Amino acid sequence: MKDKEKATPNEFQWRNAGNQYIAVCLANIICLGHGLLLGWLSPSLPKLLSESTPLKTGPLTNEQLSWIGSINSIGAICGTFSTGLLTTFIGCKRAMLLLSVPSILFWALILIGDTYYHVLVARIFTGWTGGGIQTTLILFTSEIANNNVRGRLGCYTPLARNIGILTAYILGAFVSYYTVPCIFVIVPILFVISFTFLPNTPQYHLLRGESKKAEDSLKFYKGCKGEDADEVNAINAEFERLKSIAHEKKTDEKIYLQDIFNKAAIRGLTIGVILAWLTQLTGGFTFVTYAVLIFEKVGVSHIDPYIASITLAIVQIMGSFFTTQLSDHLGRKFLVLTSLFGSAFGLFSFALYAYLSHIGFDLSSFDWMPVVCLSFVIFIASAGVIPLAIVCTVENLPSKIRTLGLTISTFGYNIACFTCLKLFPILMSIIGLHGCMLIYAVTCTLGALFVLTVMEETKGRSLDQADKKVARVYKKSYGKLPSLPSTQMAV
Template sequence: MNMHVWLVTIAGNILALTGDTTLTWSSPMITKLQSNDTNVNPLGQPITDDEISWIGSMQYIGAMVGIFPFGYLADKIGRKPTLLILAVPHLASFLIFAFAHDINLFYFGRFLGGVSLSSVYIVLPMYIAEICEDSYRGMLLVSYSTFASFGDLLPYILGPYISVKLFNVILATLPLIFLVVFGFKAPESPYYYVKNDDSYKAEKSLKTLGLNNKIAIHSIENEIESNRTKNVFNTLKTKNVIKGFIIALSLSSLQQLSGISAVLSYTEIIFRSGGSNFSAEESAIIVGVVLFLASFCGPLLVDRKGRKFLLICSASGMVVSQAILGVYFYLKDKKYTLDSVSWLPIICLVVFTITFNIGFGPLPFTITSEILPSNVKFFLATITGFSGWLVSFLVTKFFNDLNNYLGQGETFWLFCGFNALALLFVVKFVPETKGLSFQEIQRILSK
């Protein structure tokens, strides 16, 4: 494998790291914004429960809005410039958080972070899938989960212990690093050049990536030409596209119905209500560290064990962990004494985050980038991404309402039920794509 491909992938994944800090950013920041201490809380007064729910979920509204123009831009101006543009809203959001003294500015910053967050998950996997050989494509695609998981961890380990201003200034350096490294080192996708009939630039890009120019261009041309002969509307009616779209849409929605967005956004709040012997901050760090360490498993296993196997293991682990967690909170709500098992919420969320991160965390994006034809890929991936972020918003915005209405145990059982549904769906409908070319995958879906 050409080392330049690794360097470009790592540089691109810095943007994934930046994006995922927005998911857990609210966990330590909400605690600070609830404080009566004006030295801690830049707003000067504690935020309300309703403001907490908006802080926790506003980025998903931005995600739903941002996914449409940037998905379109990736096809029109190229993958690389689109990814560079996506760093700007992240940079702006962290600078707003660092200096804001008004709750509305925090809402706006969360919205901006979401605008970039959603599109990165669409454009970056597409870009990486297009610069890799089939033999190691899965490993590089899933590698972004390691960076994203470190992004999840950063707010847990930094946020509780430094000021709001310093914390967000530190986070603002991440998109700056991405802009410099990716801007100078990353070539444009050869798929983009071939699609726009620029074979000279395609060959130059492939040479930079260390790929066999003639074989690679021939393969790309065949894949693009097989779809170019059909207009988009006719392509959308074909069996392979319908099946691929249903699989991508279902995986995207089921990923968020697992409850991951609520767990990441309200980690400290969940542990505070669980009565653990560890502090909420310490418990959140434990979960974040495990999430990060577990992310190394995906790249190592995805091209050995396959996508489907990892998804089955992932869904099974989430079902078991959330079923037990639901029992714990149900008994706690019924006033049972659970001091002897106060460690159980940590163990359950550790198992949940490990199993999520080896399968349903990275693989829906990976599989989406593999099973959709090039001429409708961004259009359909945008729709699947929008549905996923819509579910994220609903889960995060109404998580506390579900706890109040159903009970905290029952809420986790609800997520458990969705994960059981995800398990059945994967077993029945999701094909294995390990080591297959894009054309081979389309032939499987056509059957």
């Protein structure tokens, strides 16, 4: 750097991101708790479907099973919009703290509920928590994270969720039905205790005119100790930039049609919605939800379905961890492409096995194949498209419509989730397990072709890059540049 007195946030590499890592880890405790909510269902299904069910309403029917498996997506839609609205008024930190309420209510209903309807309402609370996390946690992470670690920190969310799912699988397989909620309810309580002490984001305080709190928050998350001249200059420049952006945002909050109907915005929205659907059409979340049921259906005789499902959860964590290490090195597009093509290969292989089993071939020597195929699919999906979909969405959306675009893509994600979970047990009885796997495989292949031809690499790119594209479109179409608020303000 030629002039140390003029260090800018873009030139200065923040050396101390420790507080960002701590904050994101504490924030993801609620995501760990959400993983417990999600993972509870799979090991509990055999109990709920059996004659010795703990429910007074009797064993679940296939229709009831499809609703219990999918109703959380309806709750997620409600959680997305309600938490998004709360975030506008009270900030992401306080909105995230409120997500502990539906988590606690879930475990209370499982503990005291003894009917199908108690479980159904509890699953709505599962979705409510998940929808709120989708709205707030990515916003919180992107507002406090440096550009060079944003991808990695964003991948901590699916990693925490997957650890929760694995924990629920293990305890659900070996601990009694009514003991599980007594243990897991501790997690959302722990989240409230630990996360309360973190400051809200500097962007939130600036929008409310709280300059001193905003400056303190910025210094905390950047790890600024004021001992280095470059660091002080950079923190001052960043603070002035955020103040300017907050002022622009206050004076230019309205979104006009030209903000949405331009090439860059439409492209970003399209990528966001399609990636949201592809996260579900790899089958990963469906397999996690119905893991034990799938292994029982495919006729795995020498492997305990519970152990097989635990294996899937471990592989899912390995995939998520892989992404946290490599998303900022190998690039988003490469990982997403590899993930989709790999998922398609694994799904085609599973479909072939399931079809041969369906028509009566003796596959007893290949009992390991369903576990290997699904493990591969879940690993490769968890190492690419599932954790990176929302990161790529944020990085491809112009800042002014980023909140709106993220909401639209989250809505699409939840609709896709509901559709897949609701139809899977029904389609499995109509076209067979092999037919379901074939549909997923074909969709992954088509999705990979879309990513290959449409999506650009965004590794290491500032979030302001999307805004520069919009500026070029505006200048060409309208002869002037738009007012561009901060990308980090509206993530």
